[in-house]
Amino acid sequence: MKKVPYRHRISKIFELSLVVFLLLSTPLIAQEDAAPQEAEAVADAGAAAGGDVAKGKQLFNQNCAACHALNRKMTGPALANVETRLAEEEGLDKEWLYAWIKNSAGMIASGDAYANKIYAEYNQAAMTAFPTLSNQDIDDILAYTAAPPPAPVTPAGTAAATGAPAESSGISNELILGALAVVFGLLVIMLFLVNKTLRRIAEANGVDLEREKAEKGMPIWKAFAKNQFLVLVTSIFLILAAGYYAYGWMMQIGVDQGYAPIQPIHYSHKIHAGDNKIECKYCHSSARVSKHSGIPSLNVCMNCHKSIYEYKGNPEGPSAEDIANGYTNEFYTGEIKKLYKAVGWDEENQRYTGDSEPVEWVRIHNLPDFAYFNHSQHVTVAGVECQTCHGPVEEMEIMYQYSPLTMGWCIDCHRETNVNVADNAYYEKIHAELSKKYGVEQLTAAQMGGLECGKCHY
Template identity: 45%
Template sequence: MISWRKHYKKGLIAIGLLLSTSASIYGQDGDPKNGEKLFKANCTACHALDKQVVGPALKGVVDRLKTEQGLDTDWLHKWIKDNKALRASGDKYANEVFEKFNKTEMQVFPNLADKDIDDILAYTTNPPVEEPKADPAATTATDTANAAPANNTTSSIVIISLIAIAGLLVWILVKLRQLVKLGQSEELTGLNETRVKSFSEIYEKYHYIGKGLLAVLAILATYGIWNWIMWIGVYKGYKPEQPIYFSHKIHAGENKIDCQLCHSSAKYGKVSEIPSMNVCMNCHRTISEYNGKYIEPGKDKAFYDGEIQKIYAATGWDAEKQQYTGKTTPVEWTRIHNMPDFVYFNHSQHVVAGEQAIINSFNKKNPDNKIDVVCKACHGKIDTMNVVQMANDFTMGWCIECHRTTEIDMNNGYNKEYFKNLHEKLKKQYPKDGGKITVDAIGGLECGKCHY
């Protein structure tokens, strides 16, 4: 009897240990939904569930470590919180992982509580199943069925309209036949003999009117040729296709990426330059597929994923091995904005010195279409464009008009010091709007400012 109780007690203890170990192994003691949020906030820069990125794929990592290395979740807690300390302690597997992934140091997360880590591990073990999306084909079929009565009504209206048009044509033919018979009468025959029958006779009779019309036509032709010449090189609305599709709406609009993160030279150089592919790889080294909510009409996720693969092909990036192959392919971008060689334009002068003045002037002139970034004053609402286009004329007159209407902030440190001896003189010389000074007052219309 005592022996049976002893074995029963041991059995309960073993079952309890097995259940607790199993729960720990398979990550079921955490909340997968909360783990998903934590995973996306802390881990997705370097990890994915189903594939290697900077670090290994994490789906089933708890079970994999237990099976392959005999390690439990305590080791994962130590690794996630401070992998550097774990490696420094001489842990064999921690150092093997470090060597395997090119000695890329994982960020430490001392801020994550044990419960947070358990939630993340639960998500990697049993990720929540996404709700199935509505089938577009089924939706279309339903819409088509609902639209069937309306289509029948429309067909009836079209048939009635065609019958009415046919009747009208028959009536017109009858009237034309009557007119032909009338033209064969003796009265009309006599009138036809008195009519002018050649162009020369008409010209002799109405030569003053003819010369006047020719003069008007010559003036209109001259104006047309002049207008055509003046608009050579003006390509407002020009939006060519590029070798790699790049949506500014997704990057600058949906994801709020600062313009100067990619076009960094616009702030410190004459030209803004086209970002190199290495700039793209700063993000796309870990973003190998598109998972955004916004999808442009006519496009789908597969399309965007294919464009990301073009970036990898151009840079020679092997996403599976997470390393460069050395085989690169230049990307032949089609330039959109291109000033003539005889025009000098400095981006930094406008982006830095004139930034606030340009924004204030634009918003004052366009109260219903205000901007928050100086780039939009010239390039338009770039964060709403899927395909970039030339938003303005970029003619000499367009630039001059901006210089005449953009007020300078004479109170900023540079202008206040540089123009301190001229400030009062300029106020008297340009008394418009209570002494406000615009760009043209400080040389903004001098030819040598923009032309060599």
């Protein structure tokens, strides 16, 4: 049999690749050996603190992790080294922690200064009491919060850069990348030699490779269809993209922010509320006493337009933008004539003819039927300005929905808005009681019950 030198070369390359792999795996084994030593160091630190770190971690996850983290604020404060911090900053000992964890509400009611400080800082919500935890359980939790975090594995290159001695075997990132580059290069050489060997075997057996057909290749779509991995990845990507856009589209259902329909009679809030300073509640008078702000009846318009039969314009003259949009004096005068026709007003004889036509106004702001909103509660009782929800209406030529009017938007407002209780008899009694309960001078709408489901959904 004729000797094929390529087999010998390929076997040598495989042996070299195996050696490189074993060299790379050595530091990983050293890191695994170091892990038990780190665990022992943490356990020793917990024992020095008077508790079992392992038990403390279990108790922490069962009782504390829902509201606390070690190194960042959540519902409650961060708890890393909490015992040491309270002793140094507040002068509080472990006995205070025992009492606080077992009965936080009692500590607040007793007038304890730091207990009330925490209570006020974290949304006036008393921490859940844990009377079933023993002092030893709390010691274990405190030991866990005081235990140092696991030390990161320091590569040899990092130790040399900082001047610290390298106590454990390691490998630098540059060496790892170099080794990977060598392995990649060896694989390329192997593929090249295998391809060359297979071609020689094919030629020796009289196989015509038809180089012209190979160079022509197959269409891209056919090559894609035959590659099952690409088909799978593309399908997953398309499904995720479709889900993302479908979710975004569904989340916008019922959200009509920016909606600005054309009305049958043009009404300029810019002229009425802006230039002429007409108060919103003059036209929308029911907002003071009713759930709805109401659409003004046409007789409210006629209170002024009996004598204002043409628009003479702003003393400064129309702006270039208004002229470009067709908002001229003649346009506004024509809209006044539409009003006269709708109410049946005989301009020449200054009387109503009785021949009126209904105006089909297009509603702009429309909450779902399951959401309750009372204008009088906000406008009259709370003193909320119309612009808070409806935006700068005095600047709107065409009225549009300024706010999203979503549930999240309402909740954020209730959480951030202080209730105006000054000279407001409606709140005198309830404010006195709630201010004592929460220990604050200014109450938010949320503290007044503004987050209760039944307030808006009935």
